[in-house]
Amino acid sequence: MNNDQNNGHPESSGRSFSESELVQMLSGIFRSVTGNRIVRKTVAITLRVLLILFSFTAVTGFFLYLVPAIQDNGRKTTYVSPETGNYSFIKDHKREIAKLNAEIRNLSGKYQSYTPFSYLVINTTENKFRLYQNRKMVREGYCSSGSYIRLVTPEGSREWVFKTPKGRFTIQQKIVKPLWVKPDWAFIEEGLPVPPADDESRYEWGVLGDYAMSLGDGYLIHGTLYERYMGMPVTHGCVRLNDEDLEAVFNSLTIGSRVYIF
Amino acid sequence: MDADLKTGQRTDSFSRKRLIVAIFFSLFAAGYLIVSVLAPVSKTESVNAEYMYKGPEKNGLNDTLLKDSSFIALYRQKAFLQARITMAATDSAVLSIDMTDSIARIEIKGVTVHSSGIKNIRLSSVFTKCDPYAITSLLSKPFVISKSFASIPKEPVVHKVAPRDTSEYKPYEIPDTSRKVYVNIILETENGFRLYMYQETNGSMPARLHRFTFDLTDRLRNAAYIIKCMGTLSKPEYKPYIKVTLPAKEVMAIYRAIPAKGQFAVRI
Numbered sequence: 001m002n003n004d005q006n007n008g009h010p011e012s013s014g015r016s017f018s019e020s021e022l023v024q025m026l027s028g029i030f031r032s033v034t035g036n037r038i039v040r041k042t043v044a045i046t047l048r049v050l051l052i053l054f055s056f057t058a059v060t061g062f063f064l065y066l067v068p069a070i071q072d073n074g075r076k077t078t079y080v081s082p083e084t085g086n087y088s089f090i091k092d093h094k095r096e097i098a099k100l101n102a103e104i105r106n107l108s109g110k111y112q113s114y115t116p117f118s119y120l121v122i123n124t125t126e127n128k129f130r131l132y133q134n135r136k137m138v139r140e141g142y143c144s145s146g147s148y149i150r151l152v153t154p155e156g157s158r159e160w161v162f163k164t165p166k167g168r169f170t171i172q173q174k175i176v177k178p179l180w181v182k183p184d185w186a187f188i189e190e191g192l193p194v195p196p197a198d199d200e201s202r203y204e205w206g207v208l209g210d211y212a213m214s215l216g217d218g219y220l221i222h223g224t225l226y227e228r229y230m231g232m233p234v235t236h237g238c239v240r241l242n243d244e245d246l247e248a249v250f251n252s253l254t255i256g257s258r259v260y261i262f
Numbered sequence: 263m264d265a266d267l268k269t270g271q272r273t274d275s276f277s278r279k280r281l282i283v284a285i286f287f288s289l290f291a292a293g294y295l296i297v298s299v300l301a302p303v304s305k306t307e308s309v310n311a312e313y314m315y316k317g318p319e320k321n322g323l324n325d326t327l328l329k330d331s332s333f334i335a336l337y338r339q340k341a342f343l344q345a346r347i348t349m350a351a352t353d354s355a356v357l358s359i360d361m362t363d364s365i366a367r368i369e370i371k372g373v374t375v376h377s378s379g380i381k382n383i384r385l386s387s388v389f390t391k392c393d394p395y396a397i398t399s400l401l402s403k404p405f406v407i408s409k410s411f412a413s414i415p416k417e418p419v420v421h422k423v424a425p426r427d428t429s430e431y432k433p434y435e436i437p438d439t440s441r442k443v444y445v446n447i448i449l450e451t452e453n454g455f456r457l458y459m460y461q462e463t464n465g466s467m468p469a470r471l472h473r474f475t476f477d478l479t480d481r482l483r484n485a486a487y488i489i490k491c492m493g494t495l496s497k498p499e500y501k502p503y504i505k506v507t508l509p510a511k512e513v514m515a516i517y518r519a520i521p522a523k524g525q526f527a528v529r530i
Binding site for chain 1: 291294295298299301302326327330332333336337339340343344346347350353354355368370371372373374375376386387417418419420421422423424425426427428429430431436478481482484485500511514515518519
């Protein structure tokens with residue numbers, strides 16, 4: 001009979017303590033905890049640490065986050081616009097706005113005139129190039145630029161930084177089947193003795209690819225035997241392209257064409 | 263009885279000390295708050311005083327025109343073009359940030375060599391509190407970078423000592439480009455503005471953590487500056503900010519492209 005009654009009330013079936021028993025039990029636990037010196041000390045230390053942490057967070061939050069947030073609040077400028085419904089003044093402004101539009105057209109024209117028709121852009125961070133013709137990009141791909149290695153001789157008397165210069169350059173010379181005249185660093189880098197200026201060992205054919213374009217100060221855009229390094233910063237300051245891209249760039253740009261390196 | 267009295271006195275002096283510290287700290291915090299809140303007000307006033315339209319009213323530019331949104335939008339466009347044309351005279355790469363179109367561009371001699379979409383923009387309230395004509399006039403000249411704080415080196419130079427002879431020579435090692443770097447930079451200008459360029463985190467926890475610590479360091483630097491000013495009884499200068507979020511490789515390309523004392527223009 002009792003079982004039947006309990007079946008309808010599942011919450012009453014799991015209850016093993018009365019409320020007063022529960023209160024008694026909890027107060028017993030509290031008494032034993034507060035009575036224990038070690039536990040009391042631990043709780044006190046924990047509370048103190050929590051208080052310090054909270055204070056620290058509050059203070060740093062105030063100085064580093066709340067104050068800057070307050071700095072950024074305040075009255076903002078209200079604009080008058082046709083959307084606000086006040087159209088009366090718009091007519092009077094037409095002349096000024098037309099004048100301003102004309103000035104903008106002039107400035108835009110001036111600004112656009114800076115862009116040449118054919119040019120090459122080299123991104124040394126990503127080691128990518130873009131070729132433009134008639135102000136439209138016609139080819140893009142990977143290249144290799146300066147490695148940013150600072151090479152110092154063992155005695156520390158000479159040093160070179162292998163970086164590609166940045167800025168606007170012009171193609172000063174176009175060379176077919178270029179010859180590489182190895183500079184001093186090419187020997188020093190390999191631990192070889194530096195030969196005299198006109199020594200035969202300085203001349204190497206074929207390592208610069210089929211074409212080269214000079215940017216001045218010894219910097220070239222040329223080909224390479226190491227096409228697997230495309231897209232990486234590995235050169236001594238020149239810009240390397242693979243054979244196909246080099247040919248396309250060589251045929252598209254003329255002496256005087258602009259090269260932008262960033 | 264005596265011991266009780268002594269303990270009572272000790273507790274009394276301890277709580278008095280605490281009270282003094284609390285009062286001192288509260289005064290300090292209040293002073294910090296006041297000084298910090300007044301700084302942007304004074305920056306707004308100085309920008310307004312320097313760039314506000316001062317011409318005769320009959321000359322066409324009357325007060326309503328200067329607050330007309332369509333006029334100001336065009337005036338901003340003109341100011342941006344003027345700043346870019348000024349920058350085109352320099353030989354190095356410059357940066358232009360067009361907030362209207364959400365585009366950041368690297369330009370060399372007036373030619374856009376690289377552009378990137380801005381993912382997020384936040385502006386200091388000074389830009390909206392200032393007189394619109396004044397702030398646009400300010401933006402018609404390029405900002406000149408005076409200082410920068412960055413999480414990457416401007417030039418990733420690697421030091422290498424040449425071998426003494428061929429036996430010491432080691433072939434060239436391919437650089438490890440797969441290593442993840444987090445790029446966040448702050449460019450401070452000569453006229454006291456700041457451009458923050460954060461990399462997009464794309465939900466990546468390490469990237470977010472890096473950004474948080476970078477930002478926290480900057481906040482600490484600013485707080486230290488204000489406290490230093492309070493100590494020397496001088497007025498701290500508020501540096502209005504422009505915060506943009508871009509993809510990581512774009513932030514790196516921009517930072518490496520523009521020189522240390524480079525220029526940038528902004529269209530808001």
